[in-house]
Amino acid sequence: MNKKRFMAFVACAFALVAAFALVGCGGTSAQTAGSAAGSASAGSDDSADIKTLTVGFDQSYPPYGFVGDDGEFTGFDIELATEVAKRCGWELKLEPIDWDAKDSLLNSGAINCIWNGFTMEGREDDYTFSDPYMLNGQVIVVKKDSGIKSLDDLAGKTVITQTDSAAEDVLSGDKADLAATFASLETIGDYNTAFMQLESGAVDAVACDLSIAQYQLAAKPDEYVQLDEMLSEEHYAVGFKKGDDALASKVTETLKEMDKDGFVKDLCEKYADYGISYDNWVLK
Structure with missing residues (x-):
C-alpha cells in the first residue's frame, strides 16, 4: 500500500469510528434527555409547595361556612381547613366567594381550593378532589x-x-x-x-x-x-384545580391524621346541634 492510499484508509477509518461514536453519544444523550424529561414530568406537581391556603367558600352555607354571632367566619369546614393549615405550616386565608364564580377564581389562582360542603359526584372531570370525607x-x-x-x-x-x-x-x-x-x-x-x-x-x-x-x-x-x-x-370533598394532585393528597393525609387523634370527632360533637354527625364521616 503506497503512502497516499494508506493516508486515505486512515482518514476513512477515523471518520467511521467518529460516526459510530457520534451515534452512540447521540443515543445516550437522547436516553438521558428522555429520562430527565420523565423525571421532570413526574416531579412537576409542586402544588403542595404553598405558603398560604386560600379557601373559597360560601359564607351563607351553615353549618359548613357562615358568619358567626361575633361577625367572624366560622363553620365545620372552616374549622377543618384552619386545623389543616396549622398542621401543614400554611397561612390560612378565608375568601368568601360568589358561588357562580368559583371556577374562574380557582383557575385564576385567586383561591387554591373550594372547601364548603362541596359535593364531588358529577364533578370529577372538572376538579382534582381530596378523598371524600363526609357522607x-x-x-x-x-x-x-x-x-x-x-x-x-x-x-x-x-x-x-x-x-x-x-x-x-x-x-x-x-x-x-x-x-x-x-x-x-x-x-x-x-x-x-x-x-x-x-x-x-x-x-x-x-x-x-x-x-x-x-x-x-x-x-x-x-x-x-x-x-x-x-x-x-x-359525598363532600375538598375541590382543587385540575392537576393539583400533591395538594389534594397532602390535605387528605392531614385530615386522616386529624381523625386518628380525635380532632374530627370532637369537632363533629361541637357541631351536633347544627346537624353534624360523626357517623357520616367517611375518611379513615
Missing part, C-alpha cells in the same frame, strides 16, 4: 303543615334550590322526570334565602343537601320536616 345526600324539606309527605306529592308544587348546587344538578339530571312534575323549579343565590321563601309560603319545598336540611331542622324542629326519600346520596 351527604340531596333531600326535600317542606313545612310540617304542608300536607306533602312524599316526592309524588310535589306534583304541581313550587320547589326552590341554590343556583349551581348539587340539588339543581340532580333535578336537571337523574331526577329530571320528577322535576317535570313541579309547577316550577326555581333557583336562588343561597339556601338561607331559600328557607326564608319556604317560611313565608312563597315556595312549597326546598331541595338541598342533607347537611343543610339537618341544620334547618335542628334550628326549627317545629317548623320543617324532611321527606324520607332522598333524591340522591353523595
Whole structure:
C-alpha cells in the first residue's frame, strides 16, 4: 500500500469510528434527555409547595361556612381547613366567594381550593378532589303543615334550590322526570334565602343537601320536616384545580391524621346541634 492510499484508509477509518461514536453519544444523550424529561414530568406537581391556603367558600352555607354571632367566619369546614393549615405550616386565608364564580377564581389562582360542603359526584372531570370525607345526600324539606309527605306529592308544587348546587344538578339530571312534575323549579343565590321563601309560603319545598336540611331542622324542629326519600346520596370533598394532585393528597393525609387523634370527632360533637354527625364521616 503506497503512502497516499494508506493516508486515505486512515482518514476513512477515523471518520467511521467518529460516526459510530457520534451515534452512540447521540443515543445516550437522547436516553438521558428522555429520562430527565420523565423525571421532570413526574416531579412537576409542586402544588403542595404553598405558603398560604386560600379557601373559597360560601359564607351563607351553615353549618359548613357562615358568619358567626361575633361577625367572624366560622363553620365545620372552616374549622377543618384552619386545623389543616396549622398542621401543614400554611397561612390560612378565608375568601368568601360568589358561588357562580368559583371556577374562574380557582383557575385564576385567586383561591387554591373550594372547601364548603362541596359535593364531588358529577364533578370529577372538572376538579382534582381530596378523598371524600363526609357522607351527604340531596333531600326535600317542606313545612310540617304542608300536607306533602312524599316526592309524588310535589306534583304541581313550587320547589326552590341554590343556583349551581348539587340539588339543581340532580333535578336537571337523574331526577329530571320528577322535576317535570313541579309547577316550577326555581333557583336562588343561597339556601338561607331559600328557607326564608319556604317560611313565608312563597315556595312549597326546598331541595338541598342533607347537611343543610339537618341544620334547618335542628334550628326549627317545629317548623320543617324532611321527606324520607332522598333524591340522591353523595359525598363532600375538598375541590382543587385540575392537576393539583400533591395538594389534594397532602390535605387528605392531614385530615386522616386529624381523625386518628380525635380532632374530627370532637369537632363533629361541637357541631351536633347544627346537624353534624360523626357517623357520616367517611375518611379513615
